[in-house]
Amino acid sequence: MKEVKIALLGLGVVGGGTYKILTEERETIKERYGVDIVVAKVMERDIQKAKALGIPNSALTTDIEDIAKDKEISVVAEFFGGVDFAKHCLLRCLDEGKSIVTANKEMFAKSWEELERHAKKSGAGLYFEASCVGGVPVIRALCESLQGNKVVALKGIVNGTTNFILSKMYDEGIDYQTCLKEAQQLGYAEANPTADVEGFDSSYKIRILSSLAFGVNLPLNKIYREGITAISTEIIEEAKTLGYTVKLIASGKNNGAEIQAHVYPALIPLSHPLSSVKEAYNALYVTGNNVGDLMFYGKGAGERPTGSALVSDIVKASTDQVKIRFPFIEIPKKSTKTLPLTTF
Amino acid sequence: MKEVKIALLGLGVVGGGTYKILTEERETIKERYGVDIVVAKVMERDIQKAKALGIPNSALTTDIEDIAKDKEISVVAEFFGGVDFAKHCLLRCLDEGKSIVTANKEMFAKSWEELERHAKKSGAGLYFEASCVGGVPVIRALCESLQGNKVVALKGIVNGTTNFILSKMYDEGIDYQTCLKEAQQLGYAEANPTADVEGFDSSYKIRILSSLAFGVNLPLNKIYREGITAISTEIIEEAKTLGYTVKLIASGKNNGAEIQAHVYPALIPLSHPLSSVKEAYNALYVTGNNVGDLMFYGKGAGERPTGSALVSDIVKASTDQVKIRFPFIEIPKKSTKTLPLTTF
Numbered sequence: 001m002k003e004v005k006i007a008l009l010g011l012g013v014v015g016g017g018t019y020k021i022l023t024e025e026r027e028t029i030k031e032r033y034g035v036d037i038v039v040a041k042v043m044e045r046d047i048q049k050a051k052a053l054g055i056p057n058s059a060l061t062t063d064i065e066d067i068a069k070d071k072e073i074s075v076v077a078e079f080f081g082g083v084d085f086a087k088h089c090l091l092r093c094l095d096e097g098k099s100i101v102t103a104n105k106e107m108f109a110k111s112w113e114e115l116e117r118h119a120k121k122s123g124a125g126l127y128f129e130a131s132c133v134g135g136v137p138v139i140r141a142l143c144e145s146l147q148g149n150k151v152v153a154l155k156g157i158v159n160g161t162t163n164f165i166l167s168k169m170y171d172e173g174i175d176y177q178t179c180l181k182e183a184q185q186l187g188y189a190e191a192n193p194t195a196d197v198e199g200f201d202s203s204y205k206i207r208i209l210s211s212l213a214f215g216v217n218l219p220l221n222k223i224y225r226e227g228i229t230a231i232s233t234e235i236i237e238e239a240k241t242l243g244y245t246v247k248l249i250a251s252g253k254n255n256g257a258e259i260q261a262h263v264y265p266a267l268i269p270l271s272h273p274l275s276s277v278k279e280a281y282n283a284l285y286v287t288g289n290n291v292g293d294l295m296f297y298g299k300g301a302g303e304r305p306t307g308s309a310l311v312s313d314i315v316k317a318s319t320d321q322v323k324i325r326f327p328f329i330e331i332p333k334k335s336t337k338t339l340p341l342t343t344f
Numbered sequence: 345m346k347e348v349k350i351a352l353l354g355l356g357v358v359g360g361g362t363y364k365i366l367t368e369e370r371e372t373i374k375e376r377y378g379v380d381i382v383v384a385k386v387m388e389r390d391i392q393k394a395k396a397l398g399i400p401n402s403a404l405t406t407d408i409e410d411i412a413k414d415k416e417i418s419v420v421a422e423f424f425g426g427v428d429f430a431k432h433c434l435l436r437c438l439d440e441g442k443s444i445v446t447a448n449k450e451m452f453a454k455s456w457e458e459l460e461r462h463a464k465k466s467g468a469g470l471y472f473e474a475s476c477v478g479g480v481p482v483i484r485a486l487c488e489s490l491q492g493n494k495v496v497a498l499k500g501i502v503n504g505t506t507n508f509i510l511s512k513m514y515d516e517g518i519d520y521q522t523c524l525k526e527a528q529q530l531g532y533a534e535a536n537p538t539a540d541v542e543g544f545d546s547s548y549k550i551r552i553l554s555s556l557a558f559g560v561n562l563p564l565n566k567i568y569r570e571g572i573t574a575i576s577t578e579i580i581e582e583a584k585t586l587g588y589t590v591k592l593i594a595s596g597k598n599n600g601a602e603i604q605a606h607v608y609p610a611l612i613p614l615s616h617p618l619s620s621v622k623e624a625y626n627a628l629y630v631t632g633n634n635v636g637d638l639m640f641y642g643k644g645a646g647e648r649p650t651g652s653a654l655v656s657d658i659v660k661a662s663t664d665q666v667k668i669r670f671p672f673i674e675i676p677k678k679s680t681k682t683l684p685l686t687t688f
Contacts, residue, residue, distance in 0.1 A: 021492045021634050032559055033491055129489070135635035137489035144488075145473070145481035147377055148365045148655025215376055273641065276620060290365050291479035291652035294642035297617065298635065308635035311492025321665040 001030060004318035005040040006075040007067040009089055011049045014103055014130075015079030017303030018310045019053050025311070035318050041067050043089070068092040075317045077101040077310055087111045094118040094126075099317040103130035103306055106195075109204035109220055112211075125320065127313035132205045133158055135305035136298035137312070138284045142212045149288030151213040154252040156284040157277050158205040160300045161189045161196035162228050162248040166236075166265075167278045170245055175233050188280070198227035199263040202250040209284065210252030210261050218252070224262040231265055239267055245275045345374060348662035349384040350419040351411040353433055355393045358447055358474075359423030361651030362658075363397050369655070379662050385411050387433070412436040419661045421445040421654055431455045438462040438470075443661040447474035447650055450539075453548035453564060456555075469664065471657035476549045477502055479649030480642035481656070482628045486556045493632030495557040498596040500628040501621045502549045504645045505533045505540035506572050506592040510580075510609075511622045514589055519577050532624070542571035543607040546594040553628065554596030554605050562596070568606040575609055583611055589619045 008015055022029075022037055030036050042059050043066075044050055050060055067073060068089075076093040078100065080086040086107045090100045095118055102108055108115070108131050119126050129139045133156065142151070157163050164186075165179040180197070183189035195201050203223045210218045228248050239246050244267040252261045268275045273295050277283040282300025287293050299305035352359055366373075366381055374380050386403050387410075388394055394404055411417060412433075420437040422444065424430040430451045434444045439462055446452055452459070452475050463470050473483045477500065486495070501507050508530075509523040524541070527533035539545050547567045555562045572592050583590050588611040596605045612619045617639050621627040626644025631637050643649035 017634075025492050025494070025634075028494060029491060135632075136638060137485050140484060140489050141481050144660070145484050145656050146652070147373060147659040148369050148652045150369070150372060273617075273620060276617060288479075288652060290361075290369075290648040290655075292643045292646075292649055294480060294640075296638075296640060298638035302636075304634040305636055308490070308492045308632065311634075312489050315491040316488070 001036050002034060002319075003036045003038055004074055005038050005072045006077065006314060006318070007041040007043065007070070007073050008039060008077050008079065009043045009064075009067075009086070010079035010081075011042060011044045011046065011053065011055075012079050012081065013303045014306045014310065016049070016053055017307030018077060018079070018314075019055070021304065021307045021311045022314070023054075029315060033315050033319060035315065037314060037318055040073055041070065043067060064089040064092050068096045068098070073098060075099050075101060075314055077314055078104060080104070083107045083110055087114070090115065091118050094122055094124045097122040097124050099125035099127065101127040101130075101310055101313040101317055103128070103310055105131040105201065105204040105208065109207045112208070113217070125317055127317050128208070129313050130306050130309035132209055133282045133284055133296065134160075134298065134300040134302065135308040136282065136284070136296050136300070137309070138209065138296050139212060141286070141294070141296060142209065146286075146288050146291065149290045150254070151286060151288050152254055153287040154206070154209055154213050154250075154284060155274065156202075156206065156209065156250045157247050157274060157282050158209075158250045158284065158300065159196055159199075159202045159248055160280045160282060161193065162202075163277065163282065163300075164188045164279050165197070166228060166231070166246055166248065169231070169233065169236050170240065173233060173237070176229065176231060197229055199225045199248060202248060202263040206250035206252055206261050206263060209250075210259065213252060213286070214254045214259050216259055218259060218261055222261065224264065226264040228265050242267075243270050244268055245270060247274060247277070249274075345380050346378060347380045347382060348418055349382050349416045350421065350658060350662070351385040351387065351414070351417050352383060352421050352423065353387045353408075353411070353430070354423035354425075355386060355388045355390065355397065355399075356423050356425065357647045358650045358654065360393070360397055361647030362421060362423070362654045363399070365648065365651045365655045366658070367398075373659060377659050377663060379659065381658060381662055384417055385414065387411060408433040408436050412440045412442070417442060419443050419445060419658055421658055422448060424448070427451045427454055431458070434459065435462050438468045439466055441466045441468050443469035443471065445471040445474075445654055445657040445661055447472070447654055449475040449545065449548040449552065453551045456552070457561070469661055471661050472552070473657050474650050474653035476553055477626045477628055477640065478642065478644040478646065479652040480626065480628070480640050480644070481653070482553065482640050483556060485630070485638070485640060486553065490630075490632050490635065493634045494598070495630060495632050496598055497631040498550070498553055498557050498594075498628060499618065500546075500550065500553065500594045501591050501618060501626050502553075502594045502628065502644065503540055503543075503546045503592055504624045504626060505537065506546075507621065507626065507644075508532045508623050509541070510572060510575065510590055510592065513575070513577065513580050514584065517577060517581070520573065520575060541573055543569045543592065546592060546607040550594035550596055550605050550607060553594075554603065557596060557630070558598045558603050560603055562603060562605055566605065568608065570608040572609050586611075587614050588612055589614060591618060591621070593618075
């Protein structure tokens with residue numbers, strides 16, 4: 001049995017979930033995928049968190065060099081969040097030839113080219129299925145299932161916080177501020193909700209998804225972004241009367257000559273499959289020139305759904321013969337254009 | 345650029361669609377996947393079909409040995425349909441070390457073990473994404489995205505013909521026989537519709553999907569099977585009154601001790617995402633112990649949607665370093681049990 005030693009950076013909600021899944025499913029993974037994944041090191045300051053998970057003190061470190069320089073570790077999964085420190089740690093690991101796995105969409109969307117350069121240099125792999133749409137395997141689908149297609153459009157509900165708020169506003173007629181407060185109390189929204197409600201989080205994800213779908217390097221600053229803070233109960237009521245629901249949509253379009261990407265609150269006809277994606281569920285609707293319309297649906301966040309995608313990537317990184325980097329082709333000659341849209 | 349020579353067996357609807365996609369997307373595939381796929385030989389009696397697609401006579405053959413013995417061909421995609429002759433041809437190709445790609449669910453469901461044995465012996469790969477749910481990448485998802493899960497349940501609408509008939513009965517109140525006739529006129533149902541309306545086609549697919557999801561070899565004769573011929577307008581009306589729709593469901597369940605698989609017309613609550621899967625669309629609803637509920641939705645049949653899955657497999661077979669066979673683990677000790685179910 002092949003044994004692969006890995007390290008986890010951080011034990012937050014998703015880091016803890018990933019550790020639990022790796023522990024609970026270790027035998028299943030050995031049996032079905034022929035690899036024994038051993039968490040050899042964990043970078044975490046909070047000894048209590050590690051203790052609660054049953055991780056021995058001897059596996060803990062607070063210094064990335066302990067992991068980067070450990071020649072026995074071949075895969076490193078990052079759960080820190082934030083940009084600079086997470087990137088610093090991952091670049092060190094890539095430079096030492098370790099494949100990296102991450103769910104950190106902000107860091108990844110902002111640092112993809114740099115990570116890619118370092119990965120190429122050392123021959124390591126980049127795995128980021130968990131960065132978009134939680135446990136739903138949309139990145140695998142875009143990269144490994146649509147080879148016979150030109151993807152012409154993506155339309156996604158890719159942010160759980162805003163979908164929870166908008167679902168509640170729609171179903172219960174409650175105003176935005178009250179719904180936001182409830183989302184914060186339930187832990188679905190952060191104290192400072194800007195990244196979610198202003199559409200930044202969705203823009204990171206559509207930057208990643210559109211780049212893969214269209215084979216281009218779509219820069220973040222070319223994505224039109226509009227959040228949900230201006231959505232009033234009146235707008236929701238009017239949409240309802242007209243047979244629509246309102247969703248924060250992250251969309252990418254490729255008409256062959258030009259690529260456009262937008263994040264905006266859109267009117268979705270109730271007959272469209274995306275209209276029934278509620279609360280914490282997310283979905284990506286993909287249109288290929290040959291396959292037609294596809295939809296991928298599931299939980300977009302959470303300890304175990306996102307942990308599931310991270311474990312999938314860890315198993316893949318541990319068993320792939322050819323490391324996955326999904327290299328860009330090139331930034332398209334015609335740069336992307338943005339147009340505010342209010343219908344779907 | 346790596347060049348891979350392939351052969352196509354048969355130029356029916358899906359075979360033709362696959363050839364068109366390979367031709368139209370050849371440059372995109374070269375650019376994005378680094379492989380030039382060349383259709384070197386085609387086994388087809390009907391010269392007119394080949395001519396219509398622009399395939400030169402010199403590429404045509406009616407003898408499988410011309411393909412099996414051609415050392416330059418490394419991948420063979422089969423479009424014959426039927427069981428015995430298709431299997432004979434594919435076994436010959438496997439024995440000569442060629443990887444095979446097929447959408448032929450009946451042949452595959454009935455001959456998987458035999459194909460597997462021959463593939464193992466020669467080191468060739470088996471690729472069958474297109475055998476279930478047309479262009480929707482459900483087999484990739486089950487095998488390469490859920491490594492951190494025990495799949496506990498599958499529920500699928502996996503047959504387009506019956507979904508067309510049941511959607512029409514539900515939406516328009518028309519009786520079964522009239523809907524069947526319309527499906528036949530539109531080419532959605534065959535002159536002898538038994539394979540679809542009696543649930544055989546769905547049972548082939550749930551045999552394949554459940555085996556992969558649960559890591560077992562689920563025999564066809566352990567699958568409970570009930571078709572839609574007894575569904576009357578009265579049943580549909582009553583379901584409607586109670587807030588349900590009626591769908592032919594192929595389901596697999598794994599409670600840890602026992603695996604069950606059923607094909608049966610089920611009452612689906614209108615709040616369930618599967619209730620809105622209409623007409624020619626198919627979907628697979630997958631529940632993993634960690635990821636929770638996922639749904640994969642798209643066109644379940646047709647020249648280009650199914651062709652898209654075949655081209656995906658052809659590209660994969662042409663580029664994979666490790667050939668994919670998804671070997672079974674073993675037939676579970678507790679044999680599967682069947683229980684007729686009428687609710688969902």
